[in-house]
Amino acid sequence: MIEPLFVELLVFCLIICVILLVKIKSGVDYNPNAAMLASIVGHAAVLNLIDCFCFIFYESDYPILNLFLNSAYFVTGLLLAYSWYRFAMSVLCKNLWKKKLVRSLSSIPLLVTLGLIVCSFWTGWLFGLDEDGQYCRGPYFFVQMAVCGFYLFVPCTIALTKSFMKRYYPDRSLNMAFSIIGVFPLIMIILQMYLLVGTPTISIGLTISVLIIYVNIQSQLISIDPLTGLNNRHHLGRFLDTKIHNIRKDRKLFLFMIDIDKFKDINENFGRLQGDIVLQIVASALKSVCGHLGHFIARYGADDFAVVAELDDFSDALYLRRNILMILTKNSEHLKFPLRLSIGYTLWNRSNDSIPNYISRAEKQLVADKRSKSMERAVT
Incomplete structure (x- = not known):
């Protein structure tokens, strides 16, 4: 009865993401930041869908299907983490993120990990099939988790640091929200990797995070003047x-x-x-x-x-x-x-x-x- 419950939870999370995506896309002020937020929510929706299929076809007679589903999960999770990083950096470090060199350097871990995912079909570096034809983690699985953690941890650290600096006091509530949002998915990743193996903790945690992001931004829009960025x-x-x-x-x-x-x-x-x-x-x-x-x-x-x-x-x-x-x-x-x-x-x-x-x-x-x-x- 556990797996059907997991599927139901993932479908519920998928519906939440779709609703949020429609809300963002249909917003009056659909700017570049809103587009990046839509990218985050869209990837979260796809991640929930893939995770749902992974549970449904876990005992499939076609092991290669399980392998492809997990690889798709890896790619989507990585793109989701990078989308969050882009969005957070564009908000927290607007001037720094405008520099092409910074954006280029930031994309290197993404490109390297995508290359490892593709190679894993032949090498088994990140994932593969065991002797029984079941999906298993590869010896360099930690690279995927480390890169995702990096994209989550860096904005979180910047936001937390700014929240205690007098210079950024007017944006303290926003910085605190970004720091909390960044920590939450990291905790979910650790839980699924070591304590709750075989559960959709990451997908559910990410859905909660994107919901928090959306609610926080809506709250900011209520209290922030859009032209000057000051309180209203x-x-x-x-x-x-x-x-x-x-x-x-x-x-x-x-x-x-x-x-x-x-x-x-x-x-x-x-x-x-x-x-x-x-x-x-x-x-x-x-x-x-x-x-x-x-x-x-x-x-x-x-x-x-x-x-x-x-x-x-x-x-x-x-x-x-x-x-x-x-x-x-x-x-x-x-x-x-x-x-x-x-x-x-x-x-x-x-x-x-x-x-x-x-x-x-x-x-x-x-x-x-x-x-x-x-x-x-x-x-x-």
Whole structure:
């Protein structure tokens, strides 16, 4: 009764993968990352299907069929691990993954292992048939597992390292999710190899992993602004609701409201595409100044941004404001027009404050900053 149960579990996992694949393919924002995610889910679906056939035809009168099914399982599992590696690296190390040399070097273990799989039909290096005509592992079977482990372990290590670095604090939840997702299939591989031999632990574990990936990405889309990659207004409210109860006793919580001066004129005179570039420049400047310090950054509105920072006093708040303006000036030197920001900030009152009042005060300070600059320009 065990094998029919395994087949049912694998069919259930296959259905989950197919549903996820349809969801991803039919998504409005089907970008290169979504295509790589679709590749992961597609390979997981094929792996479940092959594993299902392996159980059904385990005692087949045609041993060569079992051999071909297992070889197909090896190839699909390897391609799945590599697809995950590509996807994770493109998210975690975007600039590094753009380099052709890095992508080429990363594909070498894949190509070598594929060559070993093909040769195994004659040499038995990774797999073969024993004297009774049954499938058995070859002397270099560990190479397949080691390469798959490498493709899973490297992104997992990078994500785990980043999750403890202040510089990447805004992406901590995403990095933690990637590190957990990478570890889970490794555990399943070890279990199937040594403790649960003959069970579909790997296939089931991988299905759970792709489901976690999909749910995590959907969660990120809900709280992340797609244009700038920053948190959105909804996430700001949730963050403040949690943060105001966890302020360090020796620190003060400041809210900065930031607005792009004459953004409407930029859109009208230079086009909305240029306006989008401006928004990305501002977001990049905020990440550069505030990201490594662990401050929370969000896109609050069309051309409005918000920063939540735990600081020592108002002098630190003033320094942060100056630093943002300085970096923005440097990053926007190539533009054909001056790019300026108005910034207002306020302090959270621990005794009798509320989030609406907190935001309202910061917005009033922002308006005051705009007015003071208008008056300065009028005088000059």
